[in-house]
Amino acid sequence: MTQRPGEAQLPHLFKPGRIGKFATRNLIKYGACCVSNYNGRDGTVTPRELARMRVIANTGCGIITNQGAYPDPRGEGKAYFRQVAIFDDRFLPEFELIARYIHDGGALAIQQILHAGRYGGIDLGYCVQPSVVPQTLPHFRPPREMTKDDIRLCIREHAEAARRSIKAGFDGTEVTSFMGYLLANFNSKFTNQRSDEYGGSTRNRGRFMRELIDGMKQATPDHPVIIRLNGAELMDNWGGNDEDECFELMGQAVECGVDMISVTVGWQEAPESSIGRDIPPGHWNYLAARAKKSFPGTLIAFGNRLPDPGMANDCIARGEFDYWEVCRPLLADPEMVHKVAEGRQEEVRRCIGSLNCLSRLFRDLPYTCTMNPALGHEVEPEYAVTPATVRKKVMVIGAGPAGMECALTAAKRGHSVTVFEKSDRIGGSLLGYATHDLARPDDLLSVIRHYEVMARKLGVEVRLGTEANAKLMRSLLHQFDACVVAAGAGIDLDHYDRLEGRERLVDALDVARGRAQAGKRVVVLGGGKVGLVVAESLRKRGAEVAIVEEDKRLAGDVMPSFKWRHSAWVEELEIRTFLSARATRITAEGVHVASAKGETFVPADTVIAAGPRKSNQSLFRDFEWMIDELHGCGDALMPRGLDAAIQEGYRLGVRI
C-alpha cells in the first residue's frame, strides 16, 4: 500500500511492527477499552456488541485488543453486569466472528482475559481476593480470601480461556491488572496480606502472576501473551506498592517470557485522578520510559492519558515505548488513525476526558461517549449518517454544541445548512465553561475548534452577530424548509423574584463570557455545575468566594465522575459553602444567608446568580406559523449539559 501523507509526518507511529511471529502494520494498539456493558447478563455477545466491534476492527490499528472477558463460570471475575464471558466453548461462535472482523480490518487480534478480583462478583454479593481487605468504596462487594485450591483453579481457568481465545482465531491473549483487578490484588501489598508462598515479599506476591503467565503460555505456546501491569498504583497511602515494587513485578513478568507489557496507572479506588481531564497529556509517560529502559528486550505498550498521535510518535522515536496503546481517543473518533494517516489531523474529534464513558459503566449502564453520539448505537440504522432522501434548506438558531452538532450532521447528509448566532463566536455556553474550567480548558476548546474546522469543510454557513427573531424570520420567509432552535438556556432570574436587592444580581453566564466583571468578594447563588465552575475560577484568580446552595449538597447536576473533583476543588480553594441555604437579602455590603442554622451575613461586592437555568424557548412560539418544520435540541429543550447537547444535536441531524 502506498504511504499516505500523514504517515510520512509520523513515521515512527506508522512503522510496521512485530510481536512474536506476528507482524503488525503499524505501532498502534487499540487498548482494551470496551468493557461495554452491551452484552447478555449471562456473558453472551449481542448484535449490539458485534456492530460496535466492526467499527473497532476498522480503526486502522496494528493490534486490536478485544474487551476483557471473565474466565470463570461462577462469575467471581465478572465486574460489570453485561461483561462478556469466555469460560465455555459455547461462547466461541461470537468470539470467532470478532476475531474475523479484526483480521478483516487488517489488525492482529488479541483477546483480553479480565478477572476483576476485588472488583468482581457483581452478581454474587461477594468478591474474591488474595486476602480479606475490605473495599474502600461501597460500589464493590465484601471480600472472601482465595484458598490455594482457588488459586490453582483460577490459573487453570485463565489458561483455558487463553486456549479458547486462540481456538476462536485470536492471535494472542492479554491478562490485565488494570485499575486494580485480580492480578493487581495479588501483586499489591495493600490487598495481598497472605502469609503463605503467595504473599509477603514482592517475589512471593508475584508468584500468582508468574504462574498465570506460565499457565497461559503453556496453553498457547505459539501465541503472544501480553500483560497489563501498573507502573504506579496510586494506592501508596493505603499501603499499596510503590513504583519500585511495581517495576520489580514487571521484571518478574519479563523473566517469565511475557511478550509485551502494557503499562497502566492507578486503581479504581485510588484517591486521585489517573486518566481524567485534570491530568495533562503525557503526565505518565515517564513510567513507560522507565519500563522500556529497564526491560529493553520486551515490547512496551503505553497510552494512558496520551491522546495525541504526534506526541506518541515522538515517544516512540525517543525509544520510550514500542506501541502506542490508545483507547478513549478512538472512542471519541474511530476514524482518528485514518484521519491522521491521511494528513487530516485537524478533523480529528478529540476525546475531552469527560469520563462519561466510565461514569456510565460504574452506573451499570452501557457505555457511551460525549463526543461520539453514534457509539453504542452502531447496530441501529437510525443513528447512521445516511444521505437525506429529500435535501432541505435548514436554518439552525444557535452555534452552541447542540446547534453545531446538528448543523454538521445535517450537512454531512446533503442538507444545505445555515447557522444563525447572535454572538460573535461559535461555541455557545461551552465558551464560558471552557474559559473557567479548572481541569483542562484546551480539551473543551478543542470541541469548538473542531466545529469551526468542520463547518468550513462541510460548507456550513455560520452567520455570526445575527440574532434570530420574528423580524429576521419574516425577512427569510420561504427560504428555509426546516428550523432548529438550539438557543440554549439562561439563568432563570425569575427564581430570585422575591429576593430583596435582586437588582444587584449579576448573571453567571455574563461573568462566564466576560460580559460582566466580578469583584474581589463574591457570593455565588447556586452550587450546580455553572455556579461551581464560575466560583472555582474566580477563587483561583484571587477573589474571596462563597457559594450558597439551596440543595443539601453541591454538584447535584454534575456527572458522577466529576462530582468529587468539584468537592476537592472547593475544599482545596477554601471556598466557603452554605448548604440547604438561601439568600434573603442583598445589600451594597453583602448577602444575608438563611439556613437551618440561622442567618449569616456574608460580605460581598458581587453577587452572582447561578441558580436554576431556564430554556430559551420563545422562538418556538414565534416561528410556529412561519416555517414548515420546527425542531429543537440541547439546552433549549431543557437545561442539561454538554453531553446532552451533543447527543441531541446529532440525533436530530441524522433524522431531519
Add this chain to the structure above:
Amino acid sequence: MAVPLEVPDSPGRAAAGTGARRDDHRIVEPFFSVAAWQAWADRHRAAFDALAPGTRIGQVRRGDAARAGGELLVIEATEDGPRVRLERYAGMARCNAHLLFVGPDAAWRELLAAGPGAARRLTRERKLHLYVMKSRTELEAARLDEFLDRLALVHPKH
C-alpha cells in the same frame, strides 16, 4: 470511665482520652475512652440519629489495624441514641461493623476534639482511612449511603 481491656501494646501508645501508657503486654488502659467517646456521640447525637438502629461504625488505631489486633471502638446507632462500646479488634475479616475507620492517634484526638463532621475532612485528607465492610444494599438499609455520598466515596474516580 475507662474500660480495661487486655490488648498487646502498640508503638506510640500515648495517653489519649483517658488512656495511660503501659509497657507490658497485660491489662492496659485502652486508648479509646468509652466515656469520652460516648459523651462525644451524645453531643453530636443528631449525626447518629439519621442511621438505622443496629448500624455499627468502628474505629481502629493504625498500629492495631496493621497487626490485626487491638481495640475496636464501636459506635452503634440504637433507638435511644448512639451507644459506644469497646471490643476486641481481631483483623478486618472478623470485624463486625458497617464502616471501619482506621487512623493514627492524632487523627482520633482531632476527631474527638471536633465533631463527626471532621471525619469527612480527615478522610479526604487521608488521615483517616475508611473501609466499607458491608454490601451496598446493607449500607443503604443502614442509611449510610448519604454519608458516603457526601464523602464523595461512591464511585471510582479515575
